[in-house]
Amino acid sequence: MINYVIFLTIYLLTVLSVGYAAIKYIKAESGVIREFKVAIKARLARVVGIYKLSLLILRKSFTWLVILATILSVITSGLNTKYENNLVVVRDSSLANAPYTMLIKFSEPVETKACSTLLSNLSLEGLCTYFYRTVLERPYQLEKSRKLIYVVIGVKENMLRDLGLTGKLQESSFGYSEISEEFVRDLLLVDDEEIEITLIRVDSNLLKRYTIFYKTPLIPTQGYVGTEPVIIPLQHVLISTYDNVMRLIGSREQLATDIIVSNLSKAPDPTKTFKFLETRYPVTEVAVAGNGYVAYVSEVRIPTPDSLISAILSSVTASIIIISIFSSATPYLTELRNKVSFMGFQPWAMTVIMVGYTLSSIMFPGLIALGYVYVSISETSTLNSLVTLITSWLASTTYIVLRIRPEKLVTEAYIPPTPRYVLMSSITDVEKIVERIIELIKTNEFFTVEEIDWRIDGNEAFIHAKMNYVDSWGSGIDLTIFINANSERSYINISSAIFGVEEVSESMSTSINALAISRIAGGVRAWEATSS
Amino acid sequence: MGSNILVIFAKTITRSSGLKISAIASINILVILFLRSNALIPYVAMLLSVVASASAIIVDFRLHSILLYVLFVYGLRPGNVRLLISLYSLLVAIVLSLPYLMIDLVSFSLSLSMTFLTALSILSLIYRSIKNTAYVPQI
Numbered sequence: 020m021i022n023y024v025i026f027l028t029i030y031l032l033t034v035l036s037v038g039y040a041a042i043k044y045i046k047a048e049s050g051v052i053r054e055f056k057v058a059i060k061a062r063l064a065r066v067v068g069i070y071k072l073s074l075l076i077l078r079k080s081f082t083w084l085v086i087l088a089t090i091l092s093v094i095t096s097g098l099n100t101k102y103e104n105n106l107v108v109v110r111d112s113s114l115a116n117a118p119y120t121m122l123i124k125f126s127e128p129v130e131t132k133a134c135s136t137l138l139s140n141l142s143l144e145g146l147c148t149y150f151y152r153t154v155l156e157r158p159y160q161l162e163k164s165r166k167l168i169y170v171v172i173g174v175k176e177n178m179l180r181d182l183g184l185t186g187k188l189q190e191s192s193f194g195y196s197e198i199s200e201e202f203v204r205d206l207l208l209v210d211d212e213e214i215e216i217t218l219i220r221v222d223s224n225l226l227k228r229y230t231i232f233y234k235t236p237l238i239p240t241q242g243y244v245g246t247e248p249v250i251i252p253l254q255h256v257l258i259s260t261y262d263n264v265m266r267l268i269g270s271r272e273q274l275a276t277d278i279i280v281s282n283l284s285k286a287p288d289p290t291k292t293f294k295f296l297e298t299r300y301p302v303t304e305v306a307v308a309g310n311g312y313v314a315y316v317s318e319v320r321i322p323t324p325d326s327l328i329s330a331i332l333s334s335v336t337a338s339i340i341i342i343s344i345f346s347s348a349t350p351y352l353t354e355l356r357n358k359v360s361f362m363g364f365q366p367w368a369m370t371v372i373m374v375g376y377t378l379s380s381i382m383f384p385g386l387i388a389l390g391y392v393y394v395s396i397s398e399t400s401t402l403n404s405l406v407t408l409i410t411s412w413l414a415s416t417t418y419i420v421l422r423i424r425p426e427k428l429v430t431e432a433y434i435p436p437t438p439r440y441v442l443m444s445s446i447t448d449v450e451k452i453v454e455r456i457i458e459l460i461k462t463n464e465f466f467t468v469e470e471i472d473w474r475i476d477g478n479e480a481f482i483h484a485k486m487n488y489v490d491s492w493g494s495g496i497d498l499t500i501f502i503n504a505n506s507e508r509s510y511i512n513i514s515s516a517i518f519g520v521e522e523v524s525e526s527m528s529t530s531i532n533a534l535a536i537s538r539i540a541g542g543v544r545a546w547e548a549t550s551s
Numbered sequence: 552m553g554s555n556i557l558v559i560f561a562k563t564i565t566r567s568s569g570l571k572i573s574a575i576a577s578i579n580i581l582v583i584l585f586l587r588s589n590a591l592i593p594y595v596a597m598l599l600s601v602v603a604s605a606s607a608i609i610v611d612f613r614l615h616s617i618l619l620y621v622l623f624v625y626g627l628r629p630g631n632v633r634l635l636i637s638l639y640s641l642l643v644a645i646v647l648s649l650p651y652l653m654i655d656l657v658s659f660s661l662s663l664s665m666t667f668l669t670a671l672s673i674l675s676l677i678y679r680s681i682k683n684t685a686y687v688p689q690i
Contacts, residue, residue, distance in 0.1 A: 084605055091599045098589040325586045336579040340603050343572050343610035350613070 069368055072359065073375040076352070081344045085380045088344075089411060090388045092337030096407035097392035099329040100400035102320040104293055109313045114233070119283035119309035121145070121292070122232040126301040128153065128274035133300055137280075140295060144284040149275035150174055150231060151264050152239050154251070162206040162213070166197065169255040170239055173264030182229060182258070183222050190266070194221035194258040209267065223253050231279055233308040283309075289316040320399055330403040334410035341381065341415040345422070352423045366425050373423060377416040385412065440536050442511040444547050447504045452511065452543070453480045456500060459542040460484050465534045466495065478504045488531050493520035496535045513539060556627060560635055563618045564642070569607035573646040576603040581650035593654055597662050600647045604666040607643050608673040615674060619681050629682075636678060640670035 076082070123137075134147035151173035159168040176188075184194050195203075195218040203218040227250065229237040237258075238250040261273065268274075280287075289305045293316040296302040306315045322330075345352075356369045385408040393401045446452060453473055461468055466486035473482040480502040487495040494517070501512040513536055517528045564570060580596050580603075587593065608615065622632050644667035651659040 081609065084602055084609070088599070088602045088606070091595055091602060095583060095592065095595045095599060098592050098595060099583060099587060101588045326588070329583055329586045332579045332582050336576050336583075336599060336603065339572055339575055339579075340599075340606040343568065343606040346568070347609045347612045 065364070065368070068362070068364070069371055069375070072355070072372050073379065076355070076372070076376050077379055079348070079351075081348055082380050084344050085341050085415075086384045088337045088340040089381045089385045089408070092333040092411060093385050093388040093404045093408050094392065096330040096333040097389075097396045097400040097404040099326060099333070100397070100403040101323045101326040102399050103323055104290060105315075105317050105319040105321055106290060107315045107317075109315070110311060111233070111313060112311055114308055114313065115311040117309050118281070119145075119286050119307060120232065121280040121283060121287055121289075122235060122304070122306040122308075123278045123280070123292075123296065123302060124304040125276050125278075126303045128270075128276050129300045131273040131275050131278075133275070133296075134278045134280060136299070137292065137296065141287065141292060143280070143287055145280040146282050148175060148178075148231075148279040148281065149261070149273070150237075150277040150279070151261065151274055152237070152276050153268075154239055157210070158255070159257075160208040161195075161218075162208055164198070164203070164205055164218075166254055168207070168257050170251050170257070171264055171267065172237065172256065172258040173261045174237070174258065176260055178229075179258070179260065182225050184219060188219065188260050188263060189217065190263065191215065192217045192219055192259065192263065194219050194226075196221050196223035196226055196256070197254040207267075214267070221258065226253060226256070226258070231277065232306065233313050235306075286310060289314045292316075322399075322403060326403060327406075330406045331410070334407040334414075337407065337411040338414040341411065342418050345415065345419045349419075349422050352419070356423050356425065360425070369423055369425075370420050373419050374416060377412060377419065381412045381415060382408070438515065438532060438536070440513040440515075440540060442513065442540055442543055444509045444511065444543060445507075446547055446550065447506065447509050449475055449478055449480045449502055449504045449509065452502055452504075452509060453482060455543060455546055456482060456502075456511070456539055459539050460486065460498070463535065463538045465489055465538075469495070486535060488534075491519075491523075491527065494518065494523050494527070494531065496531050498535060498539075500539070511539075511543065556622065556631075556635075559618065559621065560639075563614060564639070567611045567614055569611045569643060570646060572610060573603065573607045573643050576600070576607075577647050577649055580647075581653065584650050584653055593651070593658060597651070597658070597665065600662055601665050601669050604643055604647050604670045605673055607647075608640075608670050608677075612677065615677050616681060619678050623681060632678060633675075636674045637671060640667050640674055643667075643670045 123133075128151065131147070131149045134149070137143070138145060138147070151171075153171055155169055155171065159171075160166070161168060179188065179194065182194065188194070191214065193216055198218055198220050201220050203220075205216055205218050207214045207216045226238065227236070231237050234248070236248055236250050238253070238256055240248040240250055242249050259267075265271075265273065286309065287307055289307045292307075293302060293305045296305065297318070302318070304315060304317045306313060352369075352373070359369055359372075360366070389401060389404050389408060392404045444452065453475055457471060457473060460466075460471060460482075463486070466488060469485045469487055471482070471484040473480065482498070482500040482502070484498045484500075485495065486498065497516045497518060499514045499516075501510075503510045503512075515532055515535060517523055517531055523531075576599075580600060583596055584593060619632065619636075622635070644663050647666045648659055648662040651662045
């Protein structure tokens with residue numbers, strides 16, 4: 020209770036202090052805040068202006084044609100989309116005399132009768148071998164061994180014999196490679212239910228190397244390094260007979276995640292097989308090996324060349340229509356640009372207005388049409404429509420922005436920079452000032468002094484210096500300095516003129532000017548500061 | 552006089568961008584129709600042709616305005632001006648509808664009438680505005 024009171028007091032004191040400080044700060048800075056508000060309002064007025072000008076163009080009747088052209092081309096592109104399953108063919112001479120074998124992979128377990136259905140419908144003859152290979156979403160746990168099991172594999176008994184598991188595996192017996200004894204009794208925790216099982220040692224090298232199809236390992240793969248598959252670590256893998264695995268997962272039917280059809284009577288067409296299967300089962304890949312090649316057909320779909328040509332042509336048509344409409348609107352837009360310019364807007368304001376206009380009239384309706392294509396045609400068609408939309412928008416925006424760009428304000432006449440610099444100093448001794456300036460001119464390492472004259476007349480003085488710029492032959496600066504002093508301060512007026520035997524570029528003139536004047540201005544200032 | 556008008560008209564056609572745009576759009580639509588994989592494509596492409604016919608007239612808005620103004624000042628009868636307008640619209644419509652000959656004559660005639668009416672409407676609007684206001688944009 021005491022603690023509660025202490026903390027509450029500290030809390031209230033902190034809140035009051037922060038509040039008091041905030042009020043004091045706002046009062047102190049109110050002038051700044053007002054200025055800030057004025058600046059923000061001024062900027063907002065420009066934003067509102069740009070927005071209103073965009074609306075002005077958007078309300079023009081030609082906008083309807085732009086919108087229609089965009090929507091129609093996006094829909095045309097979407098409708099004309101054709102996709103095909105990705106087909107990859109790998110040549111391998113080691114398979115030259117091998118009989119045809121087919122692998123079918125499913126994303127979810129299917130009934131084993133899928134194989135007989137396929138063979139009968141495609142008029143094929145072959146031997147079906149089933150595999151149940153699943154990666155568990157929720158791992159099982161070996162309680163005594165303290166290992167997590169992510170993969171359960173069910174195979175036919177003859178295959179287990181190949182892996183060194185001789186004889187029929189008893190009920191609840193599983194092959195496991197990460198034990199040192201031949202047999203180990205353990206408890207498998209499956210969804211909070213403990214099952215007593217027997218683990219039988221299986222040779223890890225055999226298990227690792229065992230393949231069910233051309234370079235396809237029995238253990239599910241995590242990914243590939245180059246062309247080499249990376250399998251799931253064997254400490255997370257249990258293998259057993261079909262019946263044992265079906266009992267473990269609680270399925271009454273025989274399920275398979277992979278089917279191998281070997282000794283096929285003829286070469287099956289993988290694309291045709293995939294198309295047949297995808298209408299009935301969740302197939303992810305069909306691969307056929309034999310006669311010197313392996314052909315893979317996967318669920319990954321790629322657009323056909325025809326389809327892409329159609330998308331590009333749709334975007335070209337839309338771009339032509341939109342550009343021709345913009346072309347006719349150019350005089351109006353140019354006039355608008357001039358008016359905007361007179362209002363004090365920067366040239367980029369018109370670019371912003373036009374980009375905003377194309378975003379509203381092309382991108383916005385285009386995205387709505389894209390949504391329609393996605394929902395009513397197909398997800399895959401959206402890519403084609405997107406290509407059309409982006410191409411049309413880019414082409415149209417580039418055209419109109421370049422077309423209404425203001426002419427460059429380049430003048431042919433050369434205007435040399437002739438700045439005048441006035442320096443005020445608290446030192447009123449004219450002679451000393453003249454001496455100092457002459458010293459500064461003579462010690463300027465960027466120039467060689469060709470001539471220097473000066474005259475002092477009472478409180479007034481005059482200096483003339485002609486200096487050659489050391490980094491460029493034939494160019495330099497002509498300095499004229501007037502000094503006028505009264506009882507309080509002195510005034511130093513510096514005028515400069517750049518000369519050159521050839522035309523001196525503007526940037527070089529600016530550099531020469533800066534180097535000469537800054538030396539005098541800086542030197543006098545530093546001298547004044549140190550002498551007082 | 553008639554031959555002079557025809558020369559002016561022919562020059563306008565050669566100087567116009569509208570027919571070139573119609574030709575490019577027509578070729579594109581032809582390829583799209585050739586590669587079609589959906590039964591709705593001809594109808595959507597037909598609507599695209601209609602929009603293209605409108606843009607083919609709009610792109611030469613100033614040129615048409617000047618031509619119609621000249622013809623108007625020349626003393627051409629309104630009926631004859633309308634005939635020339637119809638002729639130009641028909642030309643644009645034929646160019647844009649040619650790809651539909653690939654499908655059938657019904658589609659061709661449907662496309663022809665839609666594109667022709669669109670082009671004619673826009674040209675008539677330009678003519679009407681010139682007749683009513685004698686306004687011609689400056690080059």
